[in-house]
Amino acid sequence: KAGVTQTPRYLIKTRGQQVTLSCSPISGHRSVSWYQQTPGQGLQFLFEYFSETQRNKGNFPGRFSGRQFSNSRSEMNVSTLELGDSALYLCASSRGQGVDEQYFGPGTRLTVT
Amino acid sequence: GEDVEQSLFLSVREGDSSVINCTYTDSSSTYLYWYKQEPGAGLQLLTYIFSNMDMKQDQRLTVLLNKKDKHLSLRIADTQTGDSAIYFCAALVGGSQGNLIFGKGTKLSVKP
Numbered sequence: 001k002a003g004v005t006q007t008p009r010y011l012i013k014t015r016g017q018q019v020t021l022s023c024s025p026i027s028g029h030r031s032v033s034w035y036q037q038t039p040g041q042g043l044q045f046l047f048e049y050f051s052e053t054q055r056n057k058g059n060f061p062g063r064f065s066g067r068q069f070s071n072s073r074s075e076m077n078v079s080t081l082e083l084g085d086s087a088l089y090l091c092a093s094s095r096g097q098g099v100d101e102q103y104f105g106p107g108t109r110l111t112v113t
Numbered sequence: 114g115e116d117v118e119q120s121l122f123l124s125v126r127e128g129d130s131s132v133i134n135c136t137y138t139d140s141s142s143t144y145l146y147w148y149k150q151e152p153g154a155g156l157q158l159l160t161y162i163f164s165n166m167d168m169k170q171d172q173r174l175t176v177l178l179n180k181k182d183k184h185l186s187l188r189i190a191d192t193q194t195g196d197s198a199i200y201f202c203a204a205l206v207g208g209s210q211g212n213l214i215f216g217k218g219t220k221l222s223v224k225p
Contacts, residue, residue, distance in 0.1 A: 033213075048212060
């Protein structure tokens with residue numbers, strides 16, 4: 001069974017631009033969660049989508065948004081990039097029913113210059 | 114909200130046992146997890162424990178939970194150089210369909 005895939009793996013953007021990251025969950029998984037990992041703040045939860053609906057949301061500004069498609073693939077968008085958005089963005093998938101193991105992808109390394 | 118704390122570094126010799134400690138603040142956290150992250154990689158789920166358990170063993174890994182003190186530990190027996198990685202403790206908050214709150218991670222270095 002293929003694991004969670006994220007594209008692109010690396011990205012360099014300029015302040016003020018926007019970026020879209022993609023996550024393909026494990027086949028059969030309906031929940032996708034997104035996390036931001038930085039050296040200073042560690043791993044922070046962004047949001048979770050289940051069956052195309054946002055089910056949980058962390059404490060991030062509205063510049064961070066996401067969506068999920070009918071095939072469970074998810075995209076995350078960050079608008080008006082700031083230097084502090086430089087991070088590793090991880091997505092995790094799970095079946096989404098009850099308490100469930102989350103399987104993480106390798107992440108997308110975003111650098112904002 | 115939930116806060117999860119871990120020591121940042123641990124260094125052990127190959128063959129010794131490693132013990133990584135974690136404390137959390139929200140007593141309603143139902144599940145507690147240990148993840149491993151190797152350089153350049155995502156997180157790998159190692160094991161998890163339900164809050165009504167005291168201990169869980171899985172091959173070289175032993176998880177101990179002291180719910181009264183809100184203290185969780187991960188013991189790795191016969192630590193190998195391949196165990197060198199960052200280990201994250203995480204607590205599930207917000208019920209069974211909630212989200213994970215992670216500690217900052219403990220960097221384990223295994224010396225030959």
